[in-house]
Amino acid sequence: GGSRTTALMVRLGLGAPPPQVHAVRHADLSLHSGEVIGLVGESGCGKSTLGRIAAGIALPSQGAIRYCGQDVNAMDREQKRAFELGVQMVFQNPFASLNPRIRVGDAIAEAPRVHGIVDKADIDEYVAGLMRKVGLDPSYRDRFPHQFSGGQRQRIVIARALSVKPKVLVCDEAVAALDVSVQAQVLNLFMELRRNMGLGYLFISHNLAVVERFADRVLIMYLGRIVESAPACDLFLRPAHPYTCALLDEIPSLESGARTYVPIRGELPSPMNPPSGCAFHPRCPHAMPICATENPTPRNVESGHWAACHLIQ
Numbered sequence: 001g002g003s004r005t006t007a008l009m010v011r012l013g014l015g016a017p018p019p020q021v022h023a024v025r026h027a028d029l030s031l032h033s034g035e036v037i038g039l040v041g042e043s044g045c046g047k048s049t050l051g052r053i054a055a056g057i058a059l060p061s062q063g064a065i066r067y068c069g070q071d072v073n074a075m076d077r078e079q080k081r082a083f084e085l086g087v088q089m090v091f092q093n094p095f096a097s098l099n100p101r102i103r104v105g106d107a108i109a110e111a112p113r114v115h116g117i118v119d120k121a122d123i124d125e126y127v128a129g130l131m132r133k134v135g136l137d138p139s140y141r142d143r144f145p146h147q148f149s150g151g152q153r154q155r156i157v158i159a160r161a162l163s164v165k166p167k168v169l170v171c172d173e174a175v176a177a178l179d180v181s182v183q184a185q186v187l188n189l190f191m192e193l194r195r196n197m198g199l200g201y202l203f204i205s206h207n208l209a210v211v212e213r214f215a216d217r218v219l220i221m222y223l224g225r226i227v228e229s230a231p232a233c234d235l236f237l238r239p240a241h242p243y244t245c246a247l248l249d250e251i252p253s254l255e256s257g258a259r260t261y262v263p264i265r266g267e268l269p270s271p272m273n274p275p276s277g278c279a280f281h282p283r284c285p286h287a288m289p290i291c292a293t294e295n296p297t298p299r300n301v302e303s304g305h306w307a308a309c310h311l312i313q
């Protein structure tokens with residue numbers, strides 16, 4: 001519905017030299033509260049950079065970020081703090097994000113203590129509540145990170161992110177390092193938090209199959225540009241961009257033999273020196289002469305679904 005709040009908006013012309021009018025639209029995302037946007041592309045395509053920019057921990061060379069309707073560049077100190085707390089990141093490797101010498105309960109308690117999120121007297125109960133919320137036994141609070149499994153460690157990291165009451169989680173390959181069965185459990189936890197807390201997600205993954213499980217909208221990124229944007233169901237049923245089709249072909253089938261794994265031909269070119277025209281043209285099975293010279297502008301496939309490709313009429 002139109003009444004939902006836009007929690008986060010990012011408009012950038014990432015990696016698009018020379019600057020073009022339409023480049024800005026290519027990294028244009030609006031995240032409503034409770035919404036899940038999946039951002040998908042091969043490693044090195046710029047999706048982590050876009051995630052870091054969205055979370056305010058990397059600065060864009062150009063463009064605009066709005067948090068709860070406000071331009072991040074025009075914020076006063078208090079508003080900036082609300083933005084920094086309101087958008088939290090969860091990374092791939094939970095062990096690297098946790099200090100091995102700090103008890104997990106203390107790690108979870110640190111930010112709410114520093115930022116005065118809860119009264120000192122209530123902090124223990126607050127931490128216990130967060131641990132329960134992510135499916136951890138609060139009696140483990142005095143243990144150290146190495147005493148937990150990979151999935152439990154990611155739950156600790158999630159509890160720590162939730163401790164400052166964010167509106168948005170930017171998850172960068174947040175389940176990529178986990179076993180498949182543990183991945184499903186952590187994804188279920190993300191979905192539960194979305195339902196119960198209205199959390200919005202920018203969910204970054206190289207794996208379309210992971211994103212398919214819970215994204216409302218999927219953005220496909222190639223060499224620093226978003227090349228297709230669609231509601232998740234449309235994207236999987238009617239992908240329009242040849243790069244998206246190639247990524248879908250790369251999803252290994254669960255039922256063996258139903259579909260063969262087709263890797264995308266050719267190497268990912270350097271994002272610092274992208275090919276002319278459509279950056280995908282050296283790898284595209286449908287490339288035409290115009291593709292090498294003219295950068296396709298985004299075209300509507302249907303309402304709410306667009307792709308940047310010369311094939312689309």
Ligand code: SF4
Pocket residue numbers: 241242243278279280281282284285286287288291296308309310311
């Ligand atoms: Fe392929 Fe041309 Fe479309 Fe690029 S614009 S994806 S090269 S058909």
Ligand code: MG
Pocket residue numbers: 043044047048
């Ligand atoms: Mg990355």
